[in-house]
Amino acid sequence: MTKVVTRFAPSPTGHLHIGGARTAIFNWLLARHFGGTFLLRIEDTDQERSLQEYTDSILASMRWLGLDWDGDLIYQGRRFDIYNGYIDRMLETGHAYWCECTPDEVEQMRETARERGLKPKYDGRCRERGLGPGPGRVVRLKAPLAGRVVFEDMVKGTVAFDAAELDDMVLRRADGAPTYNLAVVVDDATMGVTHVLRGDDHVSNTPKQVLIYQALGLPLPVFGHVPMILGPDKKKLSKRHGARAVIEYEQDGLLPQALVNYLVRLGWSYGDQEIFALQELVEKFTTDNLNSSPAAFDPDKLQWLNAHYLRETPVDELARLTAPFVKAEGFDVAPERLAALVPLFRERASNLADMARVMRFMLVDAAALEHDPAAVAKALTAEGKAHVAALRGLLDQADPFDKATLEKVVHDYVEQGGLKFKQVGPPLRVALAGSLGGPGLPEIMEVLGRAETLARLDRAAALG
RNA sequence: GUUCCCAUCGUCUAGCCGGCCUAGGACAACGGCCUUUCACGCCGUCGACGGGGGUUCAAAUCCCCCUGGGAACGCCA
Numbered sequence: 001m002t003k004v005v006t007r008f009a010p011s012p013t014g015h016l017h018i019g020g021a022r023t024a025i026f027n028w029l030l031a032r033h034f035g036g037t038f039l040l041r042i043e044d045t046d047q048e049r050s051l052q053e054y055t056d057s058i059l060a061s062m063r064w065l066g067l068d069w070d071g072d073l074i075y076q077g078r079r080f081d082i083y084n085g086y087i088d089r090m091l092e093t094g095h096a097y098w099c100e101c102t103p104d105e106v107e108q109m110r111e112t113a114r115e116r117g118l119k120p121k122y123d124g125r126c127r128e129r130g131l132g133p134g135p136g137r138v139v140r141l142k143a144p145l146a147g148r149v150v151f152e153d154m155v156k157g158t159v160a161f162d163a164a165e166l167d168d169m170v171l172r173r174a175d176g177a178p179t180y181n182l183a184v185v186v187d188d189a190t191m192g193v194t195h196v197l198r199g200d201d202h203v204s205n206t207p208k209q210v211l212i213y214q215a216l217g218l219p220l221p222v223f224g225h226v227p228m229i230l231g232p233d234k235k236k237l238s239k240r241h242g243a244r245a246v247i248e249y250e251q252d253g254l255l256p257q258a259l260v261n262y263l264v265r266l267g268w269s270y271g272d273q274e275i276f277a278l279q280e281l282v283e284k285f286t287t288d289n290l291n292s293s294p295a296a297f298d299p300d301k302l303q304w305l306n307a308h309y310l311r312e313t314p315v316d317e318l319a320r321l322t323a324p325f326v327k328a329e330g331f332d333v334a335p336e337r338l339a340a341l342v343p344l345f346r347e348r349a350s351n352l353a354d355m356a357r358v359m360r361f362m363l364v365d366a367a368a369l370e371h372d373p374a375a376v377a378k379a380l381t382a383e384g385k386a387h388v389a390a391l392r393g394l395l396d397q398a399d400p401f402d403k404a405t406l407e408k409v410v411h412d413y414v415e416q417g418g419l420k421f422k423q424v425g426p427p428l429r430v431a432l433a434g435s436l437g438g439p440g441l442p443e444i445m446e447v448l449g450r451a452e453t454l455a456r457l458d459r460a461a462a463l464g
Numbered sequence: 465g466u467u468c469c470c471a472u473c474g475u476c477u478a479g480c481c482g483g484c485c486u487a488g489g490a491c492a493a494c495g496g497c498c499u500u501u502c503a504c505g506c507c508g509u510c511g512a513c514g515g516g517g518g519u520u521c522a523a524a525u526c527c528c529c530c531u532g533g534g535a536a537c538g539c540c541a
Contacts (some may be wrong), residue, residue, distance in 0.1 A: 009541090010541095011470085011540085011541045013541075016506090039518085043541060044539080044541095045540090046540060046541065048540095048541085049540080050541095091500080099515070103538085103539060104540095106538085107538090110537085110538090113465095113466090114465065114466090115465090116465090117465050117466070118465080118466065119465085119466045119467065119537065120465090120466085120537060121537075138539055156468095156469065156470090159469080160468090161467070161469070164468080165468090165537085168538090169538090169539095170538085170539050171539095172539085173539040175539080176538060177539085179538090179540090179541095180538095180540070180541050181541095183528065183541095184541090195496070199468090199511070199535095200469070200534080200535060200536095201534095201535055202470090202535095202536090202538040202541095203468060203469065203535070203536075204467075204468060204537065205476055205536080205541095226536075227469085227470070227534085227535095228534075230533095230534085232475075232480050232533095233491085234475095234533080235534095236534080252527070264477095265477080265490090266476065266477095269476085269477055269478070271477095271478065271489085272477085272478060272488075272489040272490075273489090273490095274476090274477095274489080274490050274491085288516065291476095291477075292469080292470065293469095293471060293534095294469095294470065294471095294533085294534065294535095295475085295477090296474095296475060296476080297475090297476095298475050298476060298491065298492085299491080300475080300491055300492055301475075301476065301491040301492080302491095303491095304490090304491055304492090305491090307504090311504080317490095336519095345503095346504095347502095347503055347504045347505095348502070348503045348504080356465075358503095410500095413539085414500095420500090421500045422500065422501095423502035424500085425501070426500075426501070428501080429502095430498090433501095435501095435502090436501055437501055437502030437503075438501070438502055438503085438510090439501095439502085439503090440499095441500075441501090441502090448473065460508090
């Protein structure tokens with residue numbers, strides 16, 4: 001088997017979105033699975049809309065996702081000479097011709113065709129005129145008038161189009177720049193790309209590209225078109241659906257493993273398995289299990305996966321990842337303290353931003369702690385406050401001030417008083433946390449420390 | 465409009481070279497267990513082969529039609 005070469009070819013007109021990210025992941029996986037090469041090409045031939053900052057952003061997202069590429073980045077913008085060389089070759093071999101029709105004229109032809117219920121296309125007016133170069137002229141492909149254009153698709157099987165459906169597409173614009181389809185073919189061929197896995201929206205480009213390959217006498221790669229990702233409402237993914245660039249998911253506190261895992265499972269499966277480590281994906285990914293029907297994006301499942309990976313991440317690393325989010329909440333917390341906090345909250349959050357939010361009550365001063373009025377009314381009754389006050393004295397004696405000791409102090413208090421834990425747990429909790437939910441009491445007190453714990457208990461006595 | 469693609473629970477999907485499917489798993493929802501609480505975890509419930517024709521002893525699985533969705537029809541990528 002020849003070496004597999006795949007590529008991802010984003011155009012730097014925006015950030016990397018999840019659809020593109022999935023395509024990138026699939027190509028990366030295909031190359032890595034077969035020990036092949038994964039190339040990255042920036043399709044910046046549209047000088048107007050292409051921005052360097054987007055290239056940078058796309059690269060940053062690729063790295064964040066853990067997708068490394070082989071060799072240097074390829075910029076289409078720097079390869080115009082190569083494209084023009086191939087276009088000249090087609091001109092020489094009679095596979096292309098000069099055309100002087102203006103965009104308006106061509107639009108007129110399309111309009112006419114549409115009115116007649118036909119496929120809008122260029123009518124081939126200049127095909128046999130034998131025109132040479134000249135201002136305002138473009139080069140068009142002399143496409144076959146009849147026959148079928150057939151290609152094998154890794155996900156859809158055999159796909160065929162009537163050649164009559166295709167028109168003489170422009171290869172070189174009036175300004176001398178090559179068009180997308182020409183550039184893609186020349187690039188893929190010269191880069192040695194063997195497998196072109198891309199979005200569904202390119203299926204109808206494929207026969208056009210096949211024609212160019214044939215005109216150039218170049219071998220065809222294997223094509224594969226993965227269905228698009230739909231929004232949760234089954235409609236095309238759009239801004240309305242909230243975050244969609246991978247950078248936004250990063251900012252929302254998602255872990256890259258979760259996004260990768262989720263995206264891969266959207267359109268690909270391996271039996272009933274849901275969780276895949278990156279290395280496992282490399283081992284198991286092949287093109288045969290790609291799904292051919294479009295998939296709707298499900299934020300809930302993404303969060304579930306993220307929560308899973310949150311619990312898998314080592315504490316120190318999780319603390320490091322959470323730091324920026326805690327900072328965004330307005331707190332400057334030492335790494336060691338964050339590492340002590342994280343184990344109490346990792347199971348109570350599904351992403352890093354959540355985590356920072358949910359541990360907020362641990363970071364404020366006793367004086368600034370907010371108490372949920374309903375919880376106060378329910379638990380900090382006269383009896384509740386009495387227990388809190390009694391506990392304050394006992395807890396002050398705890399030595400060492402650690403989880404085990406603290407637990408014993410509270411336990412003994414309940415035992416000796418002939419009480420039920422339900423009588424002292426809730427008031428103590430509201431005093432410490434301000435609400436009725438959260439981590440275990442002993443661990444909260446341990447991380448809070450003696451002074452802060454006592455301060456909170458004192459403050460609770462004054463509440464209500 | 466034309467062409468191409470797609471069609472299993474609300475969602476992601478397994479199954480699809482026909483029988484092992486009274487259709488399996490996961491997310492969500494709901495209920496329970498665990499637990500001082502919340503969460504995690506565990507157990508369970510609800511829930512789908514779009515419709516119609518064929519082929520066959522037998523169809524979610526093969527064929528055709530319909531319907532429904534999507535994409536593309538640029539001197540954008």
